[in-house]
Amino acid sequence: MSAPALEVSRLGFAYPDGHQVLYGVDLTIEEGERVALLGPNGAGKTTLVLHLNGILGSVAGGTGTGSVAVGGLSLSKDSVAEVRRRVGLVFQDPDDQLFMPTVADDVAFGPANLGLKGDALRERVESALAAVGMEAYADRAPYHLSFGQRRRVAVATVLAMDPQLLVLDEPSSNLDPAARRELADIIKSLPVAVLMVTHDLPYALELCGRSALMDEGRIIAQRPTKELLADTDLLHQHRLELPYGFDPLSVP
Numbered sequence: 001m002s003a004p005a006l007e008v009s010r011l012g013f014a015y016p017d018g019h020q021v022l023y024g025v026d027l028t029i030e031e032g033e034r035v036a037l038l039g040p041n042g043a044g045k046t047t048l049v050l051h052l053n054g055i056l057g058s059v060a061g062g063t064g065t066g067s068v069a070v071g072g073l074s075l076s077k078d079s080v081a082e083v084r085r086r087v088g089l090v091f092q093d094p095d096d097q098l099f100m101p102t103v104a105d106d107v108a109f110g111p112a113n114l115g116l117k118g119d120a121l122r123e124r125v126e127s128a129l130a131a132v133g134m135e136a137y138a139d140r141a142p143y144h145l146s147f148g149q150r151r152r153v154a155v156a157t158v159l160a161m162d163p164q165l166l167v168l169d170e171p172s173s174n175l176d177p178a179a180r181r182e183l184a185d186i187i188k189s190l191p192v193a194v195l196m197v198t199h200d201l202p203y204a205l206e207l208c209g210r211s212a213l214m215d216e217g218r219i220i221a222q223r224p225t226k227e228l229l230a231d232t233d234l235l236h237q238h239r240l241e242l243p244y245g246f247d248p249l250s251v252p
């Protein structure tokens, strides 16, 4: 059997001011699996995500315990460059990731830095843009696109790195209903493992078979998403709420 896409073991972390934010977090995502990371504001979700490619944690010089492995490769000072290639982080604001004159330049930026050139680079860009349905926009300036289109291009910039794990931070935020649906269809079509951080519980249910609920730096529960969202007491205890009238058990 191949190694899991992500294996986080007993991860603990305190920020430099001494604030302990993660306590013994365990989280495994198998190849091709999509998992939602749920939890109230301040639960530690972003702090966990920033460990997955060494932005925070002992590799970055912080105080941490435990381990992170991506596709069987343990994160360390020696492996951090390859782990960063394997983990595609898509931030909430696409404008944090788009800074080149054209869409194609933005998508080419990462693989070109890895040394890809010529036809190989062109093919990589085309296939990443096709995966998010943006191939017709290759020569456009990102700032002329709609927010939903910019988010799709941001996803393409990380897909172009051929990641083993895609980490999506609030992928449905600020999208209109059509853009939200289009992005859901795109995410479902990707063969890559996904960790999706979200407060949008119906989106988690639609896209992720399993969810991990995090609060106060700990994983409180990991269950099939439908089962977790049907536990209204658990949701209330951790400040999570389904939209009015939404019944997870009635969703096929």
Ligand SMILES: Nc1ncnc2c1ncn2[C@@H]1O[C@H](COP(=O)(O)OP(=O)(O)OP(=O)(O)O)[C@@H](O)[C@H]1O
Pocket: 015, 016, 017, 019, 021, 039, 040, 041, 042, 043, 044, 045, 046, 047, 048
């Ligand atoms: N640089 C920092 N130094 C000290 N504490 C920090 C720092 N960044 C975040 N924190 C604290 O870490 C805790 C967890 O924050 P984090 O952003 O990881 O939560 P979150 O679950 O992502 O929240 P949200 O849903 O609001 O994005 C919070 O109490 C926050 O104040």
